[in-house]
Amino acid sequence: MAQERDEKVYMARLAEQAERYDEMVTFMKDVAKLGGELSVEERNLLSVAYKNVIGARRASWRIVSSI
Known part of the structure; x- marks a missing residue:
């Protein structure tokens, strides 16, 4: 279970570096679905991921709504 968690956190870090x-x-x-509390690093990764996804969509929405 811990190995699976570590692999997913590692893949999330790689995705961040690739801006995916x-x-x-x-x-x-x-x-998060694996259960247990998220560590500080895991919470930060989740926050960064959502911040960037939402930020890109917000920027797109602003462009569309300005037309």
Whole structure:
């Protein structure tokens, strides 16, 4: 169980470096579903993933709504 958690956190870090935030969200959701409390690092990764996904969608929405 711990190995699976570590693998998903590692993959989330890689996704962050590649700026693939949708995948990062998926990996961190999987970590959260494994149960137990999230560590500080895991919470930060989840926060960064959602912040970037929502930020990109918000920017797109602003462009569309300004037309």
